[in-house]
Amino acid sequence: MKISYNWLKEYAYFYLSPQELADKLTNAGLVVADIKPKEDDFFLEIEITSNRPDCLGMIGIAREVTAAVGGSLHLPDTDFETGNTDITNLVTVSVEDPLLCPRYTARVVRNVTVRPSPEWLQKRLLCIGLRPVNNIVDITNYVMFETGQPLHAFDLDKVPDRRVVVRKASNGEKITTINGAQRVLFHTMLVVADSKKPIAVAGIMGGKETEVSESTRDILLECAHFEPRQVRRTSKELGITSDSSYRFERGTDLEGVEFASKRAAKLMKDLADGEIAGEVVDIRSRKCKEKMITLRVDRLHTVLGVEIKRDVASDILRRLQFTIAREVNNFIDVTVPSFRRDIDREIDLIEEIARVYGYNNIPTKTSIHIRSSGKTKYEIAEDCIRQCLTGLGFYEIKTYSIVDTSSLQSMHLWSDKEPIDIANPLRQEESRLRMCLLPNLINVKRYNANYGVERVRIFEIARVYLAGDTLPHEKTCLSVITDADFYSLKGILELLLQQLGIPSKGEWTPFKEPKLFKDERAAQVFLDGRVLGYLGEASKELEFKTQTSLLELDVDLLIESANFTKKYQVISQYPSVIRDLAIIIDERVAWSSIEQCIADIRIPFFKGVNFFDIYRGKQIPEGQKSVAFSLCFQAQDRTLKGEEVDIAVQTALDTLREKLGAELRKI
Amino acid sequence: MIKELEEVKKDFLNEINSVATLKDIEQLKIKYLGRKGIISDFMKTIPTVPAEQRATYGLQINTLKNEFTSLIGDVTRRLSRGAIPRTEKELFDITLPGKQPPLGKKHPITQTIDDVKEAFARLGFDVAYGPEVELEYYNFDALNIPSDHPSRTDFDTFYIKNDILLRSQTSTVQIRIMEKQKPPIRIIAPGRVYRPDTVDARHSFMFHQVEGLLVDEGVSFTDLKEVLNQFIKTYFGKDVQMRFRPSFFPFTEPSAEVDISCSICSGKGCSVCSYSGWVEILGAGMVDPHVFKAVHYDAEKYTGFAFGMGIERITMLKYGIDDIRLFYENDIRFLSQF
Known part of the structure; x- marks a missing residue:
């Protein structure tokens, strides 16, 4: 979300430098990723998490600012006088798919003068990186960035039969969008159409044919609610994203449609000298259910670990525009505003309070008990x-x-x-x-x-x-x-x-x-x-x-x-005796057989056998090899006598000869 | 030593000092150590010495012989190298490099995981593991991630089959542990995770995370803050500052992102921290009651917190590594630095 520092001040009074403002917003969960000076203004880029589409408008951001620093929120004036003609005489609207378009409103503004927007408006759009086009298009953009609710203006004279239908596209239907590209549509996509053909891909982009131009006289102002999933899917399938699709995908406020429509109409009256037709077409199949949630103050304490008094908690919620229905003992009953679709449960309210109270104002301390942890x-x-x-x-x-x-x-x-x-x-x-x-x-x-x-x-x-x-x-x-x-x-x-x-x-x-x-x-x-x-x-x-x-x-x-239990083996105080031997043996006999053969004899005082060399050469007959190894002998209670070892070695040699045909190599 | 031997020694030292060629030294060797040389002559006189002095006498001759042998050896070596002035003693150059045996290293990612495990083990956290090829249920459903959430699409998750995927986060282990175990729970779970990101300096389709989970009666946000504070001080240093920012994760509420003061610029602002003085290191929050519901825990009785961080990220921060691909190229010149 891109915002202008000066523009924001229209809705919230604050005495913060752009950097101070950025810090406040960041601490409230709206991370300011970038601040840049732009002429006499500042541009701020804010990262909005997917659960907060209500902050995709300047008013939403202003609401967070007032929650953080106090003061009240100032909403723009939307009162206007209408002309004598009623909209019902000027356009017919029908919605064929109320599930995908639960609300569609239309207003007509007649006899507008299409010209460049006044400087103040152009400057604000430029600050957030939008290119001013003309007063009508600029107003729809301006109000979208103000309220988070996308709008679209059609040139009513270019809508044949003055009839608008919100319906599914048919396979292969085509539309040229305002950026000049031709799109082929499928039956899964939702369009706004005239009596014959699509004039807009619903919630994503308008068509070139009905685009507002300098010759436009009458404006059909669309302000609707499209199903997020539908917009996301179509946007992906067509490979088009827009500021409008971005907002619809994340979910707009079903109840905020009327306000945005009125605001845009009023601006068209004021800035384009238009005459607003009487009445509004408002086709809706769904109303936002009013959500009532009870917050237990002791639960707030349990989850956050800090005692936040009931009146402090309810004040925070009020600043976020929750309605406090009842406040008694341990309980606060609140009604959730329609633009906060992310709030359903007590825990959601606890998070709101924690967020505005300030995560960094919650103490860093613990009472968790000690516990030992070993390696597996x-x-x-x-x-x-x-x-x-x-x-x-x-x-x-x-x-x-x-x-x-x-x-x-x-x-x-x-x-x-x-x-x-x-x-x-x-x-x-x-x-x-x-x-x-x-x-x-x-x-x-x-x-x-x-x-x-x-x-x-x-x-x-x-x-x-x-x-x-x-x-x-x-x-x-x-x-x-x-x-x-x-x-x-x-x-x-x-x-x-x-x-x-x-x-x-x-x-x-x-x-x-x-x-x-x-x-x-x-x-x-x-x-x-x-x-x-x-x-x-x-x-x-x-x-x-x-x-x-x-x-x-x-x-x-x-x-x-693996086995990591270790047990100490007593070390003998008496020296071990090592005898080096070399035997000549058939090439095909593996060392493992020799080793096994020696081990099987169970010679007294035998400690182990160590291989050290294999030799094949002139002195060794074809098909045989010389294998050198040492035998180790040791007793725990005395020094072995030479003769004892001699006998043991001889036993080994005899067995090797007998079992494996090995001969002692004479050197 | 008897006089004659002393004389011999003196002569020998004089002569060896004036030796200039290998031929000279060879002659000297023959003269003193040869079969018919001076030392040999002395040996022959041993039997003529009175019995009680014989041993000492013999020893003295032997010592002299060893001394001569060693000196002749030195000079021979020096002359055959030819570099060092023959009149001075050879320099034992202590500034020459030592002979290093080869020493391997653990991969820097392992080192970080070990450090993190160690830090949390001191706070009583056990280590747990879970499968990398996972059921969609553990990666998304049980973690309160809505069925239409963008992270479930092909663009954000690798799928094997319909409901089987490569885990995109280690949070899966939370669910697997809570399914098996009743509170209290205190674990960390390190491991590999996968996301279909095209590889560049900042992205990798495979990386490592460590997940943490603590569940008990009366666990609060203040506990979360203190546990992470302890970890950050242990791993990044005592002077590092910590900052909590509200954020959004479907499986925690309240959710937070945690920043530390930038270690490169000490919070003054530099390119590493995008001139903000802070760098994000982990996501955390109180376990969402929906998650407890999925594992049949009483969310009124128990509270808990969870956190997760990217191992590559904190390793890169700690060592100033600017390209994640280095971890998987396994260039020895890279690995040997840690």
Whole structure:
């Protein structure tokens, strides 16, 4: 809403500078977004929230000013004398769709002289950014900005048969609007028509043919109420917005129609020397229901937390033009003015009082009781994962959940079900909910490579969206990209499992996904038989210039398996004994079998086995490999003797030979 | 140390100081440390020393040997580099840069969410989450948003199907929590939200919000003001001023927008605050009785407040970031700054 500082003073007396006025309005909920000097005036741009269409007129703003600073509201004079002819002899009006047009008024002003508006009026329009046209058009604009009620002036001589119908358009009907554009209409749209064709798109824009010109003599002044939803829809369908449609869309005052019509007619009489025909055509199918609301003063106190006395509250409501019907004990009964369609309930009145009382005058204090709040397991685990990875040099990234429909993005890592598409996407590039995180990480790696950072370590924790019953299953995943090989990334996964208190190292099976992973360098990991995720070296198809490995994990499963209870294990006072061994074994035997074999023996004092190297070379026969590892032994109550350890090592070697055909490598 | 050894040391130091080439140092090494060198000769004399002095004697020879080895090493290195004057001691340059191990960072959005969670946890707020793909009911109906409200259109909300959408606000979590739990309630709910805005420096079709909700008997607007005041002082600093402005949200009444004094210009007026001295950081209000009705709470018995803020927005304010797209480009040069 654009206003003029000088113009506003016509309705409210105040002694405030434009800046002070702006502060008052802002504090009352009418945010002043801009103030600019304009000649001897000031222009103010005010943001009006959608619930306050009553403030889309200068009088509405003035009402807020008087509520805030006191004083009374001054409404313009609308008394006039009419000519001898009655309007009924001059024009016939009918409304075919009373639901979409619950009120339509028409006045006729005869023998006007169309000429430029007087300077004062032009200046006011110019201040709020409107271009003066002629006195008649300017008056309709002026009164719209004054009252918030749009009006339209037709050249009555150009309305054939002097007959006006408010009706639905028929499909394909055309109208050229006053801005010169031709519009094709549909049966859903409401028009004002003469006996044959539309002369205005109801509430949005008038037609060119009946536009007021210098030769216009008689004016048909339309002042009506159109259904907000109807205007909004038509405006959107035709792609036209106007100051008029803006107001009708938000809802005008059904009872304010008469006042605006009279005000405009009077100005036409005064400024265009017109003669107002007697009577008014006022076709209405609906009356605004009078709303009576009771406010409990103690409830006001409960909600606001501050004691506002009854008379202070009722005074505020009165200044906002509510009628106080009764005021007794704890109660104030008020009647809501017709222009406040947003007020229905007691809580609405409480807000009005708070607003005018001043939010900043309500104390900032609290009596809410103390309450402890701890982290959930979910948060502890997420924090733990982030802390680990950032500590290891990984940057956390955040990428869009909405992705393109490429085959990479649509990979079924987590579900075989169909992807979830957006019905109204912004662009094809952003039309699908992602089903895994890795593709976006790959893109981020490429993005950084383009800026010269080839080796990156990044991770993301976010949801993927998998088709479900009613709503999708939103699974939280962790995805990691690093600049190292399979085993380095596997090491990080092992660290994460340890940090989350998960004793398992996962069950590993080979995995093939050529879009992501290098052949034979990828695995699917399970935790107690459930898929934990995927890990592998990047496929050549991804065209990374340096060594890259990828990981994607099910965080929900990780968190479910996490265990943060820790128990101290007694540290032995006696040294452990470590024996390094190298065995020659068939190429096809996996480390996990060797490890399992040793663990199964249950050797006395055995503490653990640590892998350190695999060697294949001249000294090792074809089809075999040398696997080096160390065995660790320890007793809680004494230092182990060399011979004891020798026996234990021999037991291990014997079993490995027997079960896996391994031979001790002689160096 | 015995005299002979002292003599040897003196000679050695003289000679090493006049060494000029790698060849010289090689000769020096052979002369003193070689198999038939001076040190070796001394070693051979050990058995001739009386038994009780033998250990000390041996030790002294060894020390000398180590000293010579180390000095020859230093000079050899220096000569092979050739840069530093050979007569002065090498400079241990403490102003050379250190060797940094790589350290990653949490994304600035995570950092802000963590800060907000931390601040509210101290005020007793638990953290709650809800689905991002939501029923229209939770995003609109239960929040008292009329069926013809413009925010429900295709232009303002992403739809999957008829009544299933991508949540456009985290207020959905309020309803889900109140459906499951009886008062008292004290939660915050961070998460991703979606709106079909074309991406530019100020807009993103995906961003993050944090929603807050407190419901109990006797909760009032003054409590709302104080809780937000505490948060603002914690997050933005003790000197920051707060301002409440009346506003409109369908799910709160009275509704407010909350401004803080501009941290860039300290309230004097600058481009960040559009020369008003204030920047808007969140929306808040008392929970509308219609919302309580939707979750079957007695609106006469309970009152409460809710608030919501954009994480990107407060992060941008705090660090002076001028383009929201930076958060999702994930340029390491950006991420490493926080």
